[in-house]
Amino acid sequence: MMDGAAEFEAERGHLMAVAHRMLGSRSEAEDAVQETWLRYAKALADPADRAQIRELRGWLTTTCSRICLDVLRSARVRREAYPGQWLPEPVVTDVPVADGFAPDPAERAVRADQLGTALLVVLERLAPEQRVAFVLHDVFAVPFATIADVLNTTPAAARQLASRARRAVTGPDVPRHTADLAEQQRVLSAFVAAAESGELDRLVQVLAPDVVVIGDSGGHFPAARQPVVGAEAAARFILGLFRQAARYYNGPLRARPVLIDGVLGWQAETVFRDGRPYRMITSFAVHDGRVTGVFNQVNPEKVAHLSGLGADDVWPPRW
CATH class of the missing domain: 3.10.450.50 (Nuclear Transport Factor 2; Chain: A,)
Structure with a gap:
């Protein structure tokens, strides 16, 4: 169990990134990651379940995504009752100082999976299944076969969900952000x-x-x-x-x-x-x-x- 806890902690940052991009809520993302840990700990305690974990990051990502999907389905009702406009909880970090604001190609690569508030707002328009498919495939390069397993559908249907989401987030009414x-x-x-x-x-x-x-x-x-x-x-x-x-x-x-x-x-x-x-x-x-x-x-x-x-x-x- 101690080894399992260390392995999970090594993946926590990745899981938080997945959950926050799906949910747009820091607190909900933390809850989803904690629930993922509980399910992982339960699997470790059962030899049969543990044997099913062939690749840890993939298993954790799939489990976390299923939890996020359930949260998204219930969150739509809460969003409708929200007073005024809704924005995601911000993930705030320091501005890098080593190279100032230099448009470094390496910096762009590091920031490639940073969505920005604009896209997180647009993701709110999507159906839960579309959002999960888009985030997993377009942001984290998860194969459609795995996404299909998360959504309990076929790879072709998962591909279609991601495609529809992609069209929505690149629509003419979406604030564009391309600046370094x-x-x-x-x-x-x-x-x-x-x-x-x-x-x-x-x-x-x-x-x-x-x-x-x-x-x-x-x-x-x-x-x-x-x-x-x-x-x-x-x-x-x-x-x-x-x-x-x-x-x-x-x-x-x-x-x-x-x-x-x-x-x-x-x-x-x-x-x-x-x-x-x-x-x-x-x-x-x-x-x-x-x-x-x-x-x-x-x-x-x-x-x-x-x-x-x-x-x-x-x-x-x-x-």
Whole structure:
């Protein structure tokens, strides 16, 4: 059992990546991985079940995926009752500092399976079976025969599910994100400067014509109940947020650049007017030199796990 625990821990990061991309929820992903461990421990205790584990990563991935599929089927009902817009719980990591924002091919390879908030939002549109098929095949290169086993279907049907999902996530209304970290840094610097200037035309130039702005407060703070779409509408909305900052916030605004699901953004915090702490994770999608998506996560239940900012973390973010 001790050896089994060590082997499982070696795969935990992979399983968390699979579960988070399927579920869009850090806490649900952790629960799915823990349930995977319980099933693995049970299999280790039975010689017949243990003999069925021929390749550990494959067995764990299949088991975790089946658990996620059950969660997704029940999550659709919960999402329908969610107050306002829904965004995934962010996975926040530090910005790499060794090579700055250099568009290194090796960096791109490391970040190849980072979906970004934009794609995680689009995945919410998919049926649970489509999402599982897409994530397993297109992100983790799992064979369709294995996916069919997870979904209790045929390899041909699994291939069709992944194909339909692929068409959905590459549709014309999906925020595109193709920029490397260097381009993201340039565009976000221009975005902040334009927003702080208060000039509508200047901010519109930084936004793609079909840009979308989505905010998730979980009903805890003021937020738009529908996505804001289009460069001028989004620019007016964003400038309004900046102008109303003094009205809603009662304290200095601190911020630092971070990677959110592998994409550049920032973590910010201040004090809301009623004295509650206010934390905001803002992620972006960037394509062809413009912002195509802005995603503000301010639901305190989804950012409570993040560490606080320090005195050196000031606004605007220091890229």
